[in-house]
Each structure stands twice: as C-alpha cells, then as structure tokens.
Amino acid sequence: MFECGDCGKGFPSGWRARENHCNATGHNPPEFECDTCDLWFDDNYDKSEHMKNWGHQNDNLNYYECDICIELFTNRQDRTDHEVDHHHWCRDCQRQFINRNNIKQHLNSRTHRGQKIVCPFCKNSFTTATGMTHHVENGACSAIPNWGREKTYRFIRSRDPTGVISKKLIGWTGDSGGYEAGQRSWNGSAYECYFCHREFRTLYSLNQHLNSPAHQQALYHCPNRRCGQDFKTLGGVINHLESESCGAMRFETVQRKIGDIVSGNRLISF
Numbered sequence: 001m002f003e004c005g006d007c008g009k010g011f012p013s014g015w016r017a018r019e020n021h022c023n024a025t026g027h028n029p030p031e032f033e034c035d036t037c038d039l040w041f042d043d044n045y046d047k048s049e050h051m052k053n054w055g056h057q058n059d060n061l062n063y064y065e066c067d068i069c070i071e072l073f074t075n076r077q078d079r080t081d082h083e084v085d086h087h088h089w090c091r092d093c094q095r096q097f098i099n100r101n102n103i104k105q106h107l108n109s110r111t112h113r114g115q116k117i118v119c120p121f122c123k124n125s126f127t128t129a130t131g132m133t134h135h136v137e138n139g140a141c142s143a144i145p146n147w148g149r150e151k152t153y154r155f156i157r158s159r160d161p162t163g164v165i166s167k168k169l170i171g172w173t174g175d176s177g178g179y180e181a182g183q184r185s186w187n188g189s190a191y192e193c194y195f196c197h198r199e200f201r202t203l204y205s206l207n208q209h210l211n212s213p214a215h216q217q218a219l220y221h222c223p224n225r226r227c228g229q230d231f232k233t234l235g236g237v238i239n240h241l242e243s244e245s246c247g248a249m250r251f252e253t254v255q256r257k258i259g260d261i262v263s264g265n266r267l268i269s270f
Contacts, residue, residue: 035057036051037056057072084107093106113128119262138235152234153220193206
C-alpha cells in the first residue's frame with residue numbers, strides 16, 4: 001500500500017490517491033520508495049538492492065550505478081557526489097582516496113580544474129582563488145608590483161565598509177617596519193626568533209620569518225559569525241573559505257566571487 005512519507009497515511013486505492021493527497025497538503029512520498037512498487041526503505045542502498053534483485057527499475061528513468069557499491073541514482077551528479085562523499089572515489093581517474101579531505105584536494109587541483117581563475121590586473125591564470133590572492137598580496141603581480149599586505153588590506157577595507165571579512169582596526173597605521181636579526185640571535189644551536197622563540201637553521205630564514213605576517217596584526221576574519229577565526233592575510237581567509245571547514249560557503253562559491261573581491265568591482269558580500 002502506498003503511504004505518505006510525511007504523515008504516514010495509507011492509500012489502498014493506489015499511488016494516484018497518494019499523489020492527490022500530496023498535492024493538496026504539500027506532503028511528499030517516502031524518500032527511498034521503490035520506483036516501481038509501494039515498498040520504501042531507510043536508505044538508498046536498501047532501495048537500490050531491492051530494485052536490482054526484483055528488477056524494479058522504472059523503464060522511463062535512466063539509472064546511474066555507483067562504481068563501488070550497488071546504489072542507483074537517477075542523475076549523474078547525485079552519483080558523483082555519493083562516490084566522492086561516501087567512497088572517496090574519483091570516477092575520472094578511477095582512483096580511491098583515504099579520506100574526504102584528500103579527494104577534495106585532488107578534485108580542486110590543477111588535474112581537474114585547470115587554471116580558470118584569472119588575475120584581474122595582469123591576466124595570469126591560477127588554479128584556485130587562494131593562488132591568485134597570494135599572487136596579488138605578495139606583490140608578485142607585474143601590473144601592481146610591490147602591492148603587499150598593507151595595501152591589500154586598505155583596498156579590501158575600502159570595498160568592505162561593513163566588515164564582512166575585514167577587521168575594523170581603530171588606530172592602526174600600517175604594519176611595523178621591517179626587522180633584521182643579526183648574529184646575536186644565535187643561541188648556540190640555531191637562530192632564534194625573539195618573539196616566538198622558533199628556531200631557524202640560517203639567519204636568512206629567520207629574517208624571512210621576521211618580515212612575514214607571522215608577528216603582524218590579524219586583518220581579516222571569517223564571515224561566518226559562528227566561526228570567528230582571525231587571519232593575518234587575505235590569502236589566509238580565502239584559503240579557509242575554500243577548505244569549507246566551517247561551512248561558510250562552498251569551494252565553488254569562493255571561485256566565483258574572488259574576482260569581484262580583488263578587483264573591487266563591487267562591495268564585498270557573501
């Protein structure tokens with residue numbers, strides 16, 4: 001007997017009566033109901049197993065079977081999402097990964113994405129929004145040389161008056177001047193940072209560390225208020241958003257919005 005998936009009401013006269021009920025009430029059939037008979041199941045795996053064992057596939061539907069298990073789907077994207085999320089399986093490469101993070105990194109690599117993110121200034125191409133942001137923020141863009149972290153922040157802040165991703169720093173006048181350590185930083189076994197006591201094998205490496213954002217003020221924050229994580233560079237917050245670690249937005253959304261964020265074509269919003 002066909003049942004309503006929301007209220008559980010049965011319809012002995014058949015699926016048309018159930019359909020009329022659903023249309024009138026806004027209810028839905030059971031999520032994992034067989035495509036041919038009135039049986040329904042707790043998940044898609046059990047539904048697929050039943051349909052394959054009893055030959056209950058609907059001739060009017062196209063089915064896409066998972067490469068790893070027996071689950072069936074009625075569109076390719078659902079099958080792909082299932083293979084990635086449940087089996088960490090890349091169909092294009094016929095390759096399985098240890099965990100979801102590894103396959104996400106693989107799918108977001110140049111192998112699958114190419115270089116579709118274009119710098120709005122010099123038109124060089126990058127694989128991800130993070131790569132393009134580092135290119136601009138580190139002063140590597142030939143169209144705006146020596147741009148740097150400070151200029152990037154002032155530019156982003158001008159396009160982000162409500163502080164969606166930029167922090168409002170009252171009294172901030174810019175990064176402190178550069179540091180240069182000398183031989184006195186040698187502690188007998190390594191060159192030691194005065195601020196964090198991290199050790200380096202060469203004086204050059206220590207000075208690189210001192211003149212990086214490592215000991216500078218955080219300029220950005222995650223737009224997800226439930227996250228609240230701070231970042232010292234624009235590249236840092238973009239990389240955080242791409243990771244989807246706090247659920248602020250999907251990877252693809254970041255790729256779509258990065259051009260507007262960096263070029264300043266419009267106010268920043270998510």
